[in-house]
Amino acid sequence: MSNEMAGLTGAYAVDALTGPERAEFEHHLAECGECAQEVRELREAAGMLGVAAAEEPPAELKGRVLHEIAHTRQEPPTAQPVPIGTRKARATSRLATRLAVAASVVGIGLAAVFGVAAWQSQQELDQAQQRIEQAGERGAEMARLLHAPDARIMHASEGGAVATAIVSAELGKVVFMSEHMPAAPEDKVHQLWAINEQGATSMGVLTGGDVPVTADMPGDTTKLGVTTEPAGGSQQPTTDPFMLLSLRA
Amino acid sequence: MDDGPQSAEPPLGWAGQPQPAPDARALLVEVAKGNEAAFEQLYELIVRPVFGLVRRLLRDAAQSEEVTQEVLVEVWRTATHYRPEKGGAMTWVLTLAHRRAVDRVRAEQSAADREAKVGSRSGARAFDEVSESVLGRLEQRQVRRCMSTLTELQRESVLLTYYRGYTYREAAELVGSPTATVKTRLRDGLIRLRDCLGVG
Known part of the structure; x- marks a missing residue:
């Protein structure tokens, strides 16, 4: 062996x-x-x-790469x-x-x-x-x-916070994890949403402390978003998402 | 950026020196600190090998350019994980490029697709192409000389996997040998290449 x-x-x-x-x-x-x-x-x-x-690459490649790294955060x-x-x-x-x-x-x-x-x-x-x-x-x-055969891993960052999602459309599930997510203000919570063309569906309130969340995800979800909501969470988002994760490759 | 008349020669001479880019290591360490100027210098050292390797694996020019860009940005993004004591910078970069290009090749071909292809004549032709054009174009004398010290099956196994992105099982189908044999020859071939090139 x-x-x-x-x-x-x-x-x-x-x-x-x-x-x-x-x-x-x-x-x-x-x-x-x-x-x-x-x-x-x-x-x-x-x-x-x-x-x-x-082999010699096309000359214009360099400009594109330098432009992209100037906007890319290092791990x-x-x-x-x-x-x-x-x-x-x-x-x-x-x-x-x-x-x-x-x-x-x-x-x-x-x-x-x-x-x-x-x-x-x-x-x-x-x-x-x-x-x-x-x-x-x-x-x-x-x-x-x-x-899941179609599992994909997505990242987004905003300020110092980093979000990672493992997504399977086949299972209709997502694991959402954050790092260095700022605590919600007093009497407020962070809430995770599945967003599609029709609007947003709640995937639950984030408990804080960067604890991973596993949630069901509607099949036509195109983005995940995190908003700040009154304690207990909302039926529909009342603020704009401060973090967005696009599920499109 | 203008290199004058188009030249197929890689920019890095390596006669007598096992590490072709002696300062790539130092540059990559600098890049890890977020130094964009160092990245620009490193770019010049790595872009031709990366593009050449990716193109050999993917064939399609536009796709090769896209994947090359992805690899170079990944070098920037993950330079923080590079450990200079664990190997050369060029090897680190080319390992990343090879992995990414191979993953792209495999993602685009369904398993059934590939199996059908491996068993077919186009597979056999693919190998002829490798041995003639790729080996024929290995212009670095040292690499060519060292490749010539490999047995036929060792050489085939190395070329089909490294330049064509086949798994060792697929390579075995192509050359008509048992998978266990190809697995062993692949390792033996790389060991012989390593010893001949004096790397590692």
Whole structure:
């Protein structure tokens, strides 16, 4: 088993594993320092093939890139990037893999709840799995959502606050997580809305403290929005959203 | 930006030096601090390899440009995660570019689609194309020399996965060998390439 895994370093280094295999191997990498070192070396070698393929891009590309980065916020160094390639892992993959993948994504939300960063080492992974179990229903729901074939991850930021949503139209569910969301003024709450052309549907009041929320989502939702509402929440939004997450790719 | 007569030569010489861009690492570390001027310098070092690699994988010119832009912006956005002690900046950038281009290729082809294609003649043709045009265009003498030290099956496995974005299972279909064999040859081939290039 571990030999079989160790033999996958080459295929992993050149992205030649299928989604579930990739997720499983990344799980293995976290506990195999030797494999991680070999992957680094083989990527260095493969990178030479990339350099050898160098080609002159269109001249106007530079202006577009520089313009875009001038308007793009950099990720904080502590946050682990979401392993995009693993998010479509199928239900057929091993339980451990599914937990690992779920942990890495749920980690974003759990980091907010438990004040820890997403896992990196095997020890942290174990801790993350424990935290998912502790999170009970919500953790299970997040994991389920994450493994929906059409699961997508969306980000938005406003001021210092960052919002992340994991969305599956197929399941009609969303997990909404925030970081550094300012507390609502006294007698007010933040409320999450599913927005479509007809208007807004409440997805619930955010309890504060950046606690992740799982909610049902109407199928024709195009945006998620957060507004400030009187305590207890409103039937319909009474203020403009201060944060908007577009669900269109 | 005007490089004079169009040249297929990559801008980075690497004769005798294992790391083609000695200061890319320092630049990327600067970029992580939000330094846009450093990003502009880094751009010049990485854009040709990124574009060339993405184009080789995606083929379509407009799409390649779009993905190249996405990759470069991602370099800016996630430079904060780069760990210089864990490898070179060019490798980090090209790993990101390769992953993203491959994900794009796979997202656009349904599994059924791909399987049908792998089993068909167009798959076999795709390989001929790789071995002739891609290898023929590997102008870096060192890479070419090192690739020539690989066995045929090692070379095929490396080229089909790295430049064409096939999984090792698909590559196995194409070359008509068992998947376990291709998996092993792929790793052996990359190890041989690593040792020959003196990287890692």
